[in-house]
Amino acid sequence: MARFVQQMVIIFILILFLAALPTMISINMEEKSIQWSFSQFPAAVSDFISQLSQGNLGTYQLGLQERSIAQDIGDNFITSLIIMFFGVVIAVFISVIFGIFLSRLRMTKIFRMMMNVLSTIPDFILIVLAMLLAIKIYKWTGIRVISLRPDGGALNIWFPTLLIAVAPTLYMFKLIAEKYYQTSGEDYIRTAVAKGMNVHTINFQHVFKNIEPFIIADLVKVISLAIGNLFIVEYILNVSGITKFIFQSTEIQPIAIGLISMLFISFIVYLSIRLLIYLFKRGFIYE
């Protein structure tokens, strides 16, 4: 628990530091050089905390309009949470299924090849290409795949979710496939094979249980990947998510609130996935 608190404190300080950066770095016009003023950090932080203690979340810029954060944070938080949660769940599900349980099938071979090709393409290029494709599809068929309007409803959610899922899937699948290959060379697998167990049992009882710690260990990394892409996807696809507070502002208040909300989102997603894996284990592995 102490460790958890320690980590939270470090993350919190890191977030405040990031949020204060735009006020701390400036250009020195005279000498044409970069100027650092770390002395502003305590002032910015105390300002933020005093604002917060008064129950004031502050305002943010949306285009030319200044809006109150408190008014919008609920909707934006839910939107981002939905996108993140489904994105990561899809990623974990697909990679576990194809990485372990269907790994030996011919179909997976094709899937693996596809994944290998896609994983060489950086995420942001995939995102841009996907958008180009969506627009081309609209031009050819008239079917609207995406909507760039913030009030687009479901049309505004499913495409971002899909894009968010791509990078974690690629990462997780690669990891699981590699671990699966490594694990299958271990002696306890040989013992299990020698005992005449069938492949399914070995996969469930031996392989998955030994890969699970790696999945959980890399869950943080996967969520961080998804968060990174969430920024880009929300920015490019004009989704009214939590990143709306972060871009376009240089003040500590909206940036810090945005990043802290981000932290909550990843925390919720992390816990839910842990819960899902636990349920999966309960339901399938220990009969």
Added chain:
Amino acid sequence: MNKLQQINYSLYIGILFVAILLFLCLFGPMLAPHSMTTTLEVQYKDGGVIAPPLAPFESWAYPLGTDQWGYDILSMILNGLRYTVLIAVVVTMIKMILGTVIGMYIGTWKKVPHWIVAFENAWSYVPLFIIVYFFLLPINNATLLEPGTLITYFIIIMSLLSVPSIVSSVRKKSSEVYKSDFIKASTTLGAKKSRIIWHHIFPQLKESLLVMFILEIVYVITIMGQLALVNIFIGGTIVRFDPLIYLSVTKELSGLVGQARGNIYGNTHILIIPLIVLLFTTISFSLLASGLKNKFQADYQRTPWIKTGNEPKIAPNRKNYNKKKSDKKLNASHLTFMALLAAFILAGTFVIYTSETKVGVKQESKASYDIAFQMDEDGRFNVQSDILIKNESEDSWNDIMFFYPAEQRNINIEEIKIDKQSAAYEIKNETLKIIIPEKNKKARKHKVKIQYSFEMTKDSMNVLADWYPAAAVYQNGKWSVEKKDYAQGPMYHSRFSDFDVQYQTPEGYRIVTSKKDDGAIEEKGSVKTKSEIAFPVVIMKDEVFVDKETTSGTHLRLFADLSAAESEDLLQQASSAIEFFNEEIGSFPYEQLDIIQSDADTTQTYPGMIVLGRDVSAHELVQSVAKSYFQSNIASNPHEHLWISEGLSSFAASHYLMMAENQSETDAFSVSLSQVDRMKEAGLGRQKSNVPLSELKDFGFISAQPALQINMMINERYELKGVDPMDVKSQYLAGFYKQYRSKEVDTTEFIQFTKSYFSVPSGYFNNWLDTKASR
């Protein structure tokens, strides 16, 4: 079939692609078909309109099309690629070295402190690109900071910020190795920590570190791409309002993608082409990494017991410890690698030899002079000039044109030989035409030997500007031989040539040339200069000089009949002008500048030499110093483009008066303003600056008019380039000089440069330049 499957394709393809990338990084700018300032103008061709944005594969001149402003996409990519790859490699190198060393040492600790783990976890939670984004957001403004500063800043920030993640993964790996038995054995035998790290742990890690290095390059490029999508371009973002657009200064690949993000709905090629190149870049590195990984995996991996579906097919490469050195055979992969290396070097050499500069006007002939002259007691000169002329055009020549030194008295041509045979020649309109014999017409090089003599007045001072037959410039299929009759500016169109001059004079004569000399009077000597536009010689007797050293290291000499105070004054003014230009425009091109007073009507600037006329004003003196940059080191055809050197140097002089002597704008430009007033009073009306000199109504149109117009333009547009208009003026002059030094300019080049510098359309110049004329 099995054998074919065992080949590690991704490794070989990766190596090939990365080699291609490195090649393009090294030679990209040389291969680029256009300069970064060239734009495609709207043209009417075969009944159709060619206008930017041009789609790819529509025009041979613009193979990948142009963007909406007419810049060639291929050239931008070839220029920008090196930034992308180089920055990524440098960042990766710094962070890998730091991360590996720190990580390995921490990995051998008995216990890792909690806070390190907590910090690592916190660090891995926030995506790196967001952290870098906040570091760059407040300062990534290209109008305020130099791209170099911003790139360095990015490299430092990016590498320091990503060290923790490298430390973390190296730490985990090395603590894993640290548990092995062989480490325990080594410790028992008395190995110290550094021995264990560098002799036992590092060798275990080196393969995975190599793979990691290459993957991290991709990672850095990815971060650059992500930043570009949120309009943070490496090297600086230029923001334009109305409409809001973001532009990359360096044209670095991810910047090109980012700035074309708006093209997702239309003219998609502007977005897709840089995106594909960026994709190619990352895929090349990824392929190399995965190839290496496959290779290492095949070499070291244990075989699985159950069917996993992803067994490596690549044949492992086993180490053979008993192999003797002599047994080593060249295998196919060695040969392929050597072939690749050879191809790389050959192609590189080919590019270097065949590439030509895209900046400036093309000149298709080249001359170098080897001249020897003797002067006798009566002032008669005997000159023997050996000229080597290279034909760099596609045509074969029938004749070679020279400018005939018609100014000199009693010229007598004694002998003219071409390629060692006596040649027919013809003197007409102050030009000398030498006919090339039939059998030598195809030759690309001609040796011309001209022996002649002339007489000099026996004054104490003789300025010989036009004393040798100078080869004309071959351009656009003809010799450019129009000679102008204006006193100002260079006499004729010439190009930068090498001179080697030997002289012999009677006793007591001093020879002054553009080269630095020690001031001693010698009867015999030789002077060599490289890449000068002309070779003037001043011969004087009984002349003394006063001299002065500027703080920037230029030696100034003044040959004049002035009082000590007056000389001091003049030298002071010249030296402060040199120091100013040295600081603001670029280093002064000559080690020594000779200022010579004469009784001519006008002041003339020659390479390393200023010949003052009568009653020289401050503006005129400073302008002639500025001409050392814009006239002596940037060639142009004076017949039509004299205004460039005159206008820019007049503008530079006024700029000096304003900035260094704190004069008001009206005072500083008073010379130009009064010239314009005089022209108005004379009722001369309007005329463009780039008309042929034969049609020119007044000299003011080619000096005062451009100076004032350039000043007005910068006052109007400076905000695009900086905060202070004075700084922008200096930057503009410096930029122009840097771009065109030792090259030839014409009006079109000037417009292209200025247009992209201040983002103005060609029509902007319409009221003082004929934008359709020439070329």
